[in-house]
Amino acid sequence: MRLEFYDAERRFTLCRLKQYMKQEADILTRAQAGEERYSGNLGWLHxxxxxxxxxxxxxxxxxxxxxxxxxxxxxxxxxxxxxxxxxxxxxxxxxxxxxxxxxxxxxxxxxxxxxxxxxxxxxxxxxxxxxxxxxxxxxxxxxxxxxxxxxxxxxxxxxxxxxxxxxxxxxxxxxxxxxxxxxxxxxxxxxxxxxxxxxxxxxxxxxxxDIRAMAAGAGDMERELRNTKGEENTAFQYAAIRSLLYQEGFRVEMLASFEPRLQYFYGWWTQLFAESEGKQGKGLYPTAVKYSEDLHSIGQFVQEGTPILFETFLDIEEQGDAVSVEADEVEDGFDYLNGSSLADISRAAFEATVKAHSERLPCIRIRIDELNEYSFGQLFYFFEFACYLSGKLLGVNPFDQPxxxxxxxxxxxxxxxxxxxxxxxxxx
Amino acid sequence: MRLEFYDAERRFTLCRLKQYMKQEADILTRAQAGEERYSGNLGWLHxxxxxxxxxxxxxxxxxxxxxxxxxxxxxxxxxxxxxxxxxxxxxxxxxxxxxxxxxxxxxxxxxxxxxxxxxxxxxxxxxxxxxxxxxxxxxxxxxxxxxxxxxxxxxxxxxxxxxxxxxxxxxxxxxxxxxxxxxxxxxxxxxxxxxxxxxxxxxxxxxxxDIRAMAAGAGDMERELRNTKGEENTAFQYAAIRSLLYQEGFRVEMLASFEPRLQYFYGWWTQLFAESEGKQGKGLYPTAVKYSEDLHSIGQFVQEGTPILFETFLDIEEQGDAVSVEADEVEDGFDYLNGSSLADISRAAFEATVKAHSERLPCIRIRIDELNEYSFGQLFYFFEFACYLSGKLLGVNPFDQPxxxxxxxxxxxxxxxxxxxxxxxxxx
Known part of the structure; x- marks a missing residue:
C-alpha cells in the first residue's frame, strides 16, 4: 500500500507536513505501543x-x-x-x-x-x-x-x-x-x-x-505500521494530512474509487471515522462516492462547489481479466475505443479524474495492488490504525460514541x- | 405533502424567514411562469x-x-x-x-x-x-x-x-x-x-x-406549486430555509429517512442538487443517510460533530401491513416490544431521532402519505421546482453543469x- 498527496494550490508545504509529524511523533510512538488508557479498546491492535x-x-x-x-x-x-x-x-x-x-x-x-x-x-x-x-x-x-x-x-x-x-x-x-x-x-x-x-x-x-488471507493482510499491515517510524509511516502520513487539511478549513473527506464492489466498504469506512471523530463539535464529515457514476452527479460539486471537500482515492491497480470493446460495422461515435479493454478505459478515467480534481482540491491517493481478502485485511487495519492516530491528533477519544x-x-x-x-x- | 421546520437554537426567526420570502417573492413568481432565459431547460415544468x-x-x-x-x-x-x-x-x-x-x-x-x-x-x-x-x-x-x-x-x-x-x-x-x-x-x-x-x-x-399515477402525482404537485403564492408555497419554503441556513454557515444538507427503499431516490436527489447548485464556489453539499442503520454510524457525527450539517427528513406516514414482534417463552431483554408492530417501532424511532437531532441542528420534515408511484411523482416535481428556486436564490444557473x-x-x-x-x- 502506497500513499501519495496532491495539492496544486499548496495549502501547506511538504516541509510543514514533516514538521507537524515530527512535532506529533509521540502520538505515533504511543499508538504503536498501545496506550494503557485505551487498553479496553485495543483488542484489534494485535x-x-x-x-x-x-x-x-x-x-x-x-x-x-x-x-x-x-x-x-x-x-x-x-x-x-x-x-x-x-x-x-x-x-x-x-x-x-x-x-x-x-x-x-x-x-x-x-x-x-x-x-x-x-x-x-x-x-x-x-x-x-x-x-x-x-x-x-x-x-x-x-x-x-x-x-x-x-x-x-x-x-x-x-x-x-x-x-x-x-x-x-x-x-x-x-x-x-x-x-x-x-x-x-x-x-x-x-x-x-x-x-x-x-x-x-x-x-x-x-x-x-479466505479468512487466513484477511488475517495475513491485516497482520502484515500491523507489522509495517508498528515498525515504521515517523514520517515514513503511511497511516501517520494519512492522519497528519487529514489533520492539517482540517486545520486549513476543510470539513468533508470524500472517499472515492472506480470500483463498484467497494460499495459496502464505504459504509464501514464512514462509520469508522464518523463515530471515532465526530465529537466535541469537531471532525471531518466522511462521505463516499462511486465513480465513474458519481462523476455525473457529485462531480460538478467537487469541481466547482463550496470548497470544503478534499478527496481520498482508493486506487486498485490490478483489474483482472477485462472485457474489451470490439469494433462494430457502423461508426457509433465511440470508435476511438475499439480494441481497448474496460481496464484501460477505467485507468484513463481514474487518472483523468485525479488530475482534474487535484487541480482544485487536495487529493490523497492510496494504491492497492488488487481487491482480494488480503487487501481487505490491509485496508481494515490501515484505516483503523490511522483513525486511532487521527482521533488523537484531533484531541478526541477515538473509541467511544457518546x-x-x-x-x-x-x-x-x-x-x-x-x-x-x-x-x-x-x-x- | 407538508413541510415543517425545527430549529431549537433559532438560527433565524420565523419573522426573518417570512421577510426573506417576501423580499425574494419575485423568484417564485417568475419560476411559476417559467423564465424565458431558461426556456431551453423547462420542458419538465409543465x-x-x-x-x-x-x-x-x-x-x-x-x-x-x-x-x-x-x-x-x-x-x-x-x-x-x-x-x-x-x-x-x-x-x-x-x-x-x-x-x-x-x-x-x-x-x-x-x-x-x-x-x-x-x-x-x-x-x-x-x-x-x-x-x-x-x-x-x-x-x-x-x-x-x-x-x-x-x-x-x-x-x-x-x-x-x-x-x-x-x-x-x-x-x-x-x-x-x-x-x-x-x-x-x-x-x-x-x-x-x-x-x-x-x-x-x-x-x-x-x-x-403505474406511470399514470406518477404523472398524476407530478401534475397535482405542479398545480399546487404554481397556484400557491409566497410564504404558503412549500417548495419556496424549502428553498428559502436552505438558503438562509447556507447564509448562516451550514454547508451540508443531509437527506434522511427510515425507509430503506428510498436508497436510489437518494442518488437522484443528490445529483439534482449537486449539479444544480455546486458551482461558482457555492452550494450545499448534498448527502443522504439510511436510518435506522446510519444512526449507528453517521449518527454520532450528526449529534456531536462539526456543526456544518442540517437535516431534511422524509417522513412516510403510512407503512402498510406490518410485521409484529411476538412474545417469546424466555425473556430476551426486548419484552417491552411484545405486541408492537415494526411500523409502531419505526415511528417511535423516527420521532425520537427528529427530537434528538433537532435539539442540536436545524431539521426540516417533509411529510408524505405513503410510498407509491403517485408520491414519487410528487417528490420528483417538488424537488425539481424547489431546486430551480433554490439555485436562483443562490445566484447560480440551476440547469447547467460546466x-x-x-x-x-x-x-x-x-x-x-x-x-x-x-x-x-x-x-x-
Whole structure:
C-alpha cells in the first residue's frame, strides 16, 4: 500500500507536513505501543489476539458446520456488527452456493417481509451479532428469525443459530438456555474495529472467503505500521494530512474509487471515522462516492462547489481479466475505443479524474495492488490504525460514541422500555 | 405533502424567514411562469408537455411490446439518464416477472461480466438512454450489449432495442440504420429533470409501474406549486430555509429517512442538487443517510460533530401491513416490544431521532402519505421546482453543469478521442 498527496494550490508545504509529524511523533510512538488508557479498546491492535491460528481454526470449524448443508446465512447485526463482513462478502463472493443476507439493520416491515420470502424452502442459518444485546434492531431481528427457524425446523433448530456476543450478556444467557453456539465478541474491541475477530471473520468464512488471507493482510499491515517510524509511516502520513487539511478549513473527506464492489466498504469506512471523530463539535464529515457514476452527479460539486471537500482515492491497480470493446460495422461515435479493454478505459478515467480534481482540491491517493481478502485485511487495519492516530491528533477519544445515545433515550421512553428496566448501554 | 421546520437554537426567526420570502417573492413568481432565459431547460415544468395522455399511451404501447415476451430490460444510462427510473423501480417493484438491470453506469469489467452472466438464457431487451450520446459509459455499454443481443438473437434482434435520445444525434442515426425503436429525449429537459418523460417513464412502465399515477402525482404537485403564492408555497419554503441556513454557515444538507427503499431516490436527489447548485464556489453539499442503520454510524457525527450539517427528513406516514414482534417463552431483554408492530417501532424511532437531532441542528420534515408511484411523482416535481428556486436564490444557473467537463478533457486525450473528432459536449 502506497500513499501519495496532491495539492496544486499548496495549502501547506511538504516541509510543514514533516514538521507537524515530527512535532506529533509521540502520538505515533504511543499508538504503536498501545496506550494503557485505551487498553479496553485495543483488542484489534494485535491481529493475533483475536485472529491468530487457534481462533481461525475455531472459526473455520464453525463455518464448516454451516457450509455443510446451509444455503443461506442471515447475519443479524447493525453498525460495526455487520459492516466489515458485508464489505468483504459483497465485494468478493460472486454467486457461490452460500448466500448471505442481512437483518436487524433497520426497522422496516417491508424489508423483513421480503427477507422472509427469500428464506422459503431453503436451509437457513443465523448469526446474530450484538456486543451487549441492548440494541433494538438486532434484538427484533433475532426474535423474529429464531421464531421463524423454530417454526420451520422444529426441535433441533438450535444448531442453526450462532450468536456472537460478550460473556455474561443476555445473548450469552440465551445460548446457555437454548443451546445455541456462542462466539465471543471481544470485550476489548468496539464494533467499528471488529473486522478481524469472530464478528467479521465468521460470516466471511461462511461465505467462503479466505479468512487466513484477511488475517495475513491485516497482520502484515500491523507489522509495517508498528515498525515504521515517523514520517515514513503511511497511516501517520494519512492522519497528519487529514489533520492539517482540517486545520486549513476543510470539513468533508470524500472517499472515492472506480470500483463498484467497494460499495459496502464505504459504509464501514464512514462509520469508522464518523463515530471515532465526530465529537466535541469537531471532525471531518466522511462521505463516499462511486465513480465513474458519481462523476455525473457529485462531480460538478467537487469541481466547482463550496470548497470544503478534499478527496481520498482508493486506487486498485490490478483489474483482472477485462472485457474489451470490439469494433462494430457502423461508426457509433465511440470508435476511438475499439480494441481497448474496460481496464484501460477505467485507468484513463481514474487518472483523468485525479488530475482534474487535484487541480482544485487536495487529493490523497492510496494504491492497492488488487481487491482480494488480503487487501481487505490491509485496508481494515490501515484505516483503523490511522483513525486511532487521527482521533488523537484531533484531541478526541477515538473509541467511544457518546452521541449515539441521545435519540435512544427518547425512543425507549416512547416504547415503554423503562417500565421494564432502567439501564441503557450503547452498542456500536 | 407538508413541510415543517425545527430549529431549537433559532438560527433565524420565523419573522426573518417570512421577510426573506417576501423580499425574494419575485423568484417564485417568475419560476411559476417559467423564465424565458431558461426556456431551453423547462420542458419538465409543465408535466403535460412530456407526460400528457398521448405520450403516456405511446410509452405504454412500447412497454407492452417489451412485457409481452421480455424477462429482463437492461437500462443503459448514467447520471440523470437512469436515476429517476431506478429510484421508482427499485423502491416499488417487488419481484414481478420483469427484471430491470442497469448498465453503462460505470467502466468496471467485473460489473459487466456479472451482468452478462445474468442475461444467459433470458429474453433480453435493452433501453439505451443518452441525450447526446457522447458520454463514454453508455456508449460502451450499448456497444457491448447490442453485440451481445445480435449474437444471441441473430437477425430480428433490432426489435429488442429501444433508444432514448435527441433527434439528430448519432443515436437517432443508429436507430434509422438498424431499425431500433427511437424515443425522444426531450431537447428541453436536462438529465436530472427527466423523470417525467420517456427517460424515466419508459423503463418504469416496462417494470410494471403505474406511470399514470406518477404523472398524476407530478401534475397535482405542479398545480399546487404554481397556484400557491409566497410564504404558503412549500417548495419556496424549502428553498428559502436552505438558503438562509447556507447564509448562516451550514454547508451540508443531509437527506434522511427510515425507509430503506428510498436508497436510489437518494442518488437522484443528490445529483439534482449537486449539479444544480455546486458551482461558482457555492452550494450545499448534498448527502443522504439510511436510518435506522446510519444512526449507528453517521449518527454520532450528526449529534456531536462539526456543526456544518442540517437535516431534511422524509417522513412516510403510512407503512402498510406490518410485521409484529411476538412474545417469546424466555425473556430476551426486548419484552417491552411484545405486541408492537415494526411500523409502531419505526415511528417511535423516527420521532425520537427528529427530537434528538433537532435539539442540536436545524431539521426540516417533509411529510408524505405513503410510498407509491403517485408520491414519487410528487417528490420528483417538488424537488425539481424547489431546486430551480433554490439555485436562483443562490445566484447560480440551476440547469447547467460546466464542472463535469474538466476530467473528460484529460480522459478523452488519454484515450485518443481527439484523433477521431474534436467536439466534446457534456451529457447529464
Amino acid at each position: 491481529v493475533d489476539e483475536w485472529a491468530g491460528e487457534e481462533k481461525l481454526r475455531e472459526i473455520e470449524t464453525c463455518a464448516g458446520r454451516v457450509r455443510e448443508d446451509g444455503e443461506i446465512l442471515v447475519v443479524i447485526g447493525i453498525g460495526g456488527s455487520n459492516q466489515a463482513a458485508r464489505a468483504v462478502v459483497e465485494a468478493l463472493s460472486c454467486g457461490g452456493p452460500m448466500k448471505i443476507l442481512y437483518a436487524g439493520n433497520n426497522v422496516s416491515s417491508q424489508y423483513m417481509k421480503q427477507l422472509l420470502k427469500q428464506l422459503e424452502g431453503k436451509s437457513v442459518y443465523v448469526n446474530v451479532i450484538a456486543k451487549n444485546f441492548e440494541t433494538l434492531e438486532p434484538g427484533i431481528g433475532f426474535r423474529i428469525l429464531r421464531q421463524y427457524l423454530k417454526e420451520r425446523n422444529g426441535t433441533g433448530y438450535e444448531r442453526r443459530v450462532f450468536a456472537t456476543g460478550t460473556r455474561g450478556s443476555r445473548l450469552h444467557e440465551l445460548c446457555r438456555i437454548y443451546g445455541y453456539t456462542f462466539l465471543d465478541f471481544p470485550e476489548n474491541i468496539g464494533g467499528r474495529y471488529s473486522g478481524l475477530c469472530n464478528v467479521g471473520l465468521f460470516p466471511a468464512a461462511v461465505a467462503g472467503m 452521541g449515539v445515545e441521545n435519540y435512544k433515550g427518547y425512543m425507549f421512553e416512547a416504547l415503554g422500555k423503562y417500565k421494564y428496566r432502567s439501564e441503557s448501554n450503547g452498542e456500536n | 408535466v403535460d408537455e412530456w407526460a400528457g395522455e398521448e405520450k403516456l399511451r405511446e410509452i405504454e404501447t412500447c412497454a407492452g411490446r417489451v412485457r409481452e415476451d421480455g424477462e429482463i430490460l437492461v437500462v443503459i444510462g448514467i447520471g440523470g439518464s437512469n436515476q429517476a427510473a431506478r429510484a421508482v423501480v427499485e423502491a416499488l417493484s417487488c419481484g414481478g416477472p420483469m427484471k430491470i438491470l442497469y448498465a453503462g453506469n460505470n467502466v468496471s469489467s467485473q460489473y459487466m461480466k456479472q451482468l452478462l452472466k445474468q442475461l444467459e438464457g433470458k429474453s433480453v431487451y435493452v433501453n439505451v438512454i443518452a441525450k447526446n450520446f457522447e458520454t463514454l459509459e453508455p456508449g460502451i455499454g450499448f456497444r457491448i450489449l447490442r453485440q451481445y443481443l445480435k449474437e444471441r438473437n441473430g437477425t430480428g434482434y433490432e426489435r429488442r432495442v429501444f433508444a432514448t435520445g435527441t433527434r439528430g444525434s448519432r443515436l437517432h442515426e443508429l436507430c434509422r440504420i438498424y431499425g431500433y425503436t427511437f424515443l425522444d429525449f426531450p431537447e428541453n429537459i436536462g438529465g436530472r429533470y427527466s423523470g417525467l418523460c420517456n427517460v424515466g417513464l419508459f423503463p418504469a412502465a416496462v417494470a410494471g409501474m 464542472g463535469v467537463e474538466n476530467y473528460k478533457g484529460y480522459m478523452f486525450e488519454a484515450l485518443g478521442k481527439y484523433k477521431y473528432r474534436s467536439e466534446s459536449n457534456g451529457e447529464n
